[in-house]
Amino acid sequence: MGSPTSSFEDITLETAEMRRSQVPGIPHAVPQLPSLELEAELNLAIAQAEEDKKREEERDFAVAKQLDEQLNAADTRVPGDFPDAAESSRTSARSGGGFFSSSGERQIDKLKEKNALYKRKCEEMEKLAFQWQQRARENHSQANRYYSEARFLQMEVASGQKHVHHLDTELKAAKHELNAVKQQLSDAVNLSEVRGKELKGAQVFLTKADTLSVSDVVQKVTALNEEIFQMAAFLGEVLVYEVLEEGADRAAVRQHAVSKGYKQAEKFLGEILANALAQESAHEPKEPSNPLLVQIVMQIALTQWCASLGSRWTSYQKPDKEGEGGEGKQGEQKEAGGSSSVRRQAEYDTMLRDLYDSIRDHEEQAVAGRWRSLARTHLPFSANGWDHTLMVGIVSIMSVAGWATRAEGDMEQIEKRLASIFKPLLELRKATGEDVTSADLDIAIVEPRAQFDPRFMEDEYADGRASSRSSNAAPESVVSTSGLGLKKLSVKKLKEGGVQRHIEMLALPKVVLERTVKEALEPPPPAKKKKKAAGGEGGGPGILSTMMGF
Secondary structure, three states: OOOHHHHHHHHHHHHHHHHHHHOOOOOOOOOOOHHHHHHHHHHHHHHHHHHHHHHHHHHHHHHHHHHHHHHHHHHHHHOOOOOHHHHHHHHHHHHHHHHHHHHHHHHHHHHHHHHHHHHHHHHHHHHHHHHHHHHHHHHHHHHHHHHHHHHHHHHHHHHHHHHHHHHHHHHHHHHHHHHHHHHHHHHHHHHHHHHHHHHHHHHHHHHOOOOOOOHHHHHHHHHHHHHHHHHHHHHHEEEEOOOOOOOOOOHHHHHHHHHHHHHHHHHHHHHHHHHHHHHOOOOOOOOOOHHHHHHHHHHHHHHHHHHHHHHOOOEEEOOOOOOOOOOOHHHHHHHHHHHHHHHHHHHHHHHHHHHHHHHHHHHHHHHHHHHHHHHHHHHOOOOOOHHHHHHHHHHHHHHHEEEEOOOHHHHHHHHHHHHHHHHHHHHHHHHHHHHHOEEEEEEEOOOOOEOOOOOOOOOOOOOOOHHHHHOOOOEEEEHHHEEEEEEEEEEEEEEOOEEEEEEEEEOOOOOOEEHHHHHHHOOOHHHHHHHHHOOOOOOOOOOOHHHHOO
């Protein structure tokens, strides 16, 4: 049996080795064990065992030291060079063993008991250590798994960050591309608006659709003629021959009146009819009034005025503030200024008309028609001053013909009723100049002294007289137009160059013939006086007959 010291040291070394190998290979950062109570109990047991071990070590060390001192003392008393020294030493040892045999054995027994206790505790601790080692291994395995998962997640995070960086780069590129696309879209929208406006402008020229039909325009011509006829009939009722004061020199009075209004009357009536009225007014009237003559003359005047303004491209006149008839020096100056303005307007109108004729000769009807429509739409045209201008013309005709109103308030009524002509005239001008572009429509009138041709004109005051004329009779001359017509103009381009113009009458203009004016100026005598007239009694040929060669 070994010494108690060596046995104790072996136990201590074994315990230390067991404690060192208690949890091998556990990383520093081991996750917390699931059972906190077991861990606390183990820690308490280990601490208690360490304290007991320290106390036992100290006591055993003291006993061992004492025994060692005693043994060393015994060795010094027996020299080792004597033959019986060894024997003496053994004898002394045996005799010395009796010294502490009883107490040493008891201590050894106690140590053995303690050793057995420690062994049991160590076994228990080994079991606990094994359990904790198993748990540590499980935790280590779980930690490794967590570590692997963490590494995998870290790799995924790195890959995700790399992907996010890639997506961020793509997003920046997409934003840059989006901004470029937005700019392109904005440019495209702006370009589309410009192209849309250009296309809209082109469609204005290329469209062939008419706002009104030809039949609608013909109806507007008829409506204007009806208003002219009604106005002329009203004037025939309110105008009578002027009555001079007793003793007045009729020739002098009439000469002054004719010289004052003749130029204006000639513009409305033409030279033939204006001269006829001027010469007729020099004679004393046979009747107080001549409604038929007044109606014919005024219908011609209104028709000519409407035809002139309805066909113009631009015609606005500032109203003169002079008195009716243009009396006074100031009135003459304004009249001269107005004439200058009218001349300028006529020059502008002629220039535009010639320009359109050139466009129509070289371009298609769709382009020429749209150009005309746009030009007529935007050229200045105003009805301001129409009532004044027309009243000046009516008063001038009255002055030349020697007519006056029945009552003082009739002139105001005449001026008010003139407005009934303006609206249908403006509508007709718009219809022919702006609303119809597929064809060129224009107001049709017949020039004075033209030969009457029923294919192109209509005798408004025929009343069946055409049947009484011989088919071999010479055609009658036209005095003037009393009702507007409508004509369609077309241009055909020739292969050899140049153009050929063609006119188609859509509504025949109405005219007044020489015989109608003659009958109105010189009414036929009563039936009982026909024989005298046939026998050569009575006056010679009338004034109009003399002027026109009747």
